[in-house]
Amino acid sequence: MNDEMYMISALRLLQSADELxxxxxxxxxxxxxxxxxxxxxxMHLERAADNRLPRVELAKRMYVSASTITRMVGPMQKIxxxxxxxxxxxxxxxxxxxxxxxxxxxxxxxxxxxxNAGYAxxxxxxxxxxxxxxxxxHRFVAGRIANLT
Amino acid sequence: MNDEMYMISALRLLQSADELxxxxxxxxxxxxxxxxxxxxxxMHLERAADNRLPRVELAKRMYVSASTITRMVGPMQKIxxxxxxxxxxxxxxxxxxxxxxxxxxxxxxxxxxxxNAGYAxxxxxxxxxxxxxxxxxHRFVAGRIANLT
DNA sequence: GCATACAGCTTGCGTATGCAAGCTTATTGA
DNA sequence: TCAATAAGCTTGCATACGCAAGCTGTATGC
Numbered sequence: 001m002n003d004e005m006y007m008i009s010a011l012r013l014l015q016s017a018d019e020l021x022x023x024x025x026x027x028x029x030x031x032x033x034x035x036x037x038x039x040x041x042x043m044h045l046e047r048a049a050d051n052r053l054p055r056v057e058l059a060k061r062m063y064v065s066a067s068t069i070t071r072m073v074g075p076m077q078k079i080x081x082x083x084x085x086x087x088x089x090x091x092x093x094x095x096x097x098x099x100x101x102x103x104x105x106x107x108x109x110x111x112x113x114x115x116n117a118g119y120a121x122x123x124x125x126x127x128x129x130x131x132x133x134x135x136x137x138h139r140f141v142a143g144r145i146a147n148l149t
Numbered sequence: 150m151n152d153e154m155y156m157i158s159a160l161r162l163l164q165s166a167d168e169l170x171x172x173x174x175x176x177x178x179x180x181x182x183x184x185x186x187x188x189x190x191x192m193h194l195e196r197a198a199d200n201r202l203p204r205v206e207l208a209k210r211m212y213v214s215a216s217t218i219t220r221m222v223g224p225m226q227k228i229x230x231x232x233x234x235x236x237x238x239x240x241x242x243x244x245x246x247x248x249x250x251x252x253x254x255x256x257x258x259x260x261x262x263x264x265n266a267g268y269a270x271x272x273x274x275x276x277x278x279x280x281x282x283x284x285x286x287h288r289f290v291a292g293r294i295a296n297l298t
Numbered sequence: 299g300c301a302t303a304c305a306g307c308t309t310g311c312g313t314a315t316g317c318a319a320g321c322t323t324a325t326t327g328a
Numbered sequence: 329t330c331a332a333t334a335a336g337c338t339t340g341c342a343t344a345c346g347c348a349a350g351c352t353g354t355a356t357g358c
Contacts, residue, residue: 016286017163054306068344090306137162317343
């Protein structure tokens with residue numbers, strides 16, 4: 001039955017992600033003092049036009065609430081990874097902008113991320129399989145504003 | 150380069166899981182008063198021998214800390230989904246055991262989970278693709294005690 | 299052009315979670 | 329045998345998060 005297939009795939013997807021996140025999380029905290037979510041926030045900014053986004057947009061793309069963005073950005077601004085920018089057109093908007101320090105930090109973090117992702121796959125995957133997985137998962141994220149790839 | 154492929158696959162995996170979890174989470178809270186994590190806890194118990202597991206085992210399989218298990222189990226025990234059982238052999242062990250109420254609740258929750266997982270895939274996937282994805286992800290979880298499938 | 303509705307952001311409060319310390323019970327080593 | 333170590337569990341503390349309310353600024357209807 002299709003329902004059974006859907007459930008198994010979804011379970012495996014969530015479990016695989018949990019394991020991967022757990023693996024990356026440890027390395028991130030130790031090496032960069034970053035959380036995985038902070039890494040994703042930087043990734044979204046890097047990909048955005050002018051390297052900046054309104055808080056509401058970040059919230060949608062990261063599947064978290066607006067208040068979470070507010071509270072995440074505070075410390076990141078304090079340590080100089082991002083800046084707060086106001087909009088001339090709409091005084092309600094408070095952009096989060098990636099600055100040079102943030103870009104550099106992000107490049108380092110990407111290496112750590114790739115390395116640990118590599119460990120997770122190398123164990124038992126052929127590179128072709130990773131490629132197929134990547135293509136399949138692309139449909140899950142393709143067309144969504146959240147998509148980072 | 151392989152590193153790039155690993156990173157993209159890992160990013161997509163995490164993002165897909167975030168979206169899927171977000172989707173299921175809303176339905177779960179509304180329909181069953183369960184969180185996704187509580188659902189997974191019940192799933193692990195169902196799959197275990199005698200439908201029960203020590204707290205430490207649950208923690209490992211769910212990629213959470215032991216204290217999280219302690220605090221999750223309290224309310225679930227109060228509403229009658231699981232029981233606490235001591236071990237005759239080792240008085241340190243406090244098994245979490247799935248009871249009849251919990252089993253019934255789990256069956257209902259599985260339907261909700263499968264339905265919402267289905268929505269997530271049906272949109273743009275052929276069933277054959279889901280099958281391939283499922284097989285690929287199987288390698289991520291195969292052989293791990295955490296594997297539910 | 300003004301009142302009403304709405305959008306973006308922040309804050310108060312409750313919940314969830316990890317870490318480290320502490321408690322109880324098993325195991326190990328001499 | 330018993331002292332030292334380790335395992336399983338719980339609890340105090342700090343952090344992360346969502347929801348709902350509130351605040352400020354924009355858009356809409358008349």
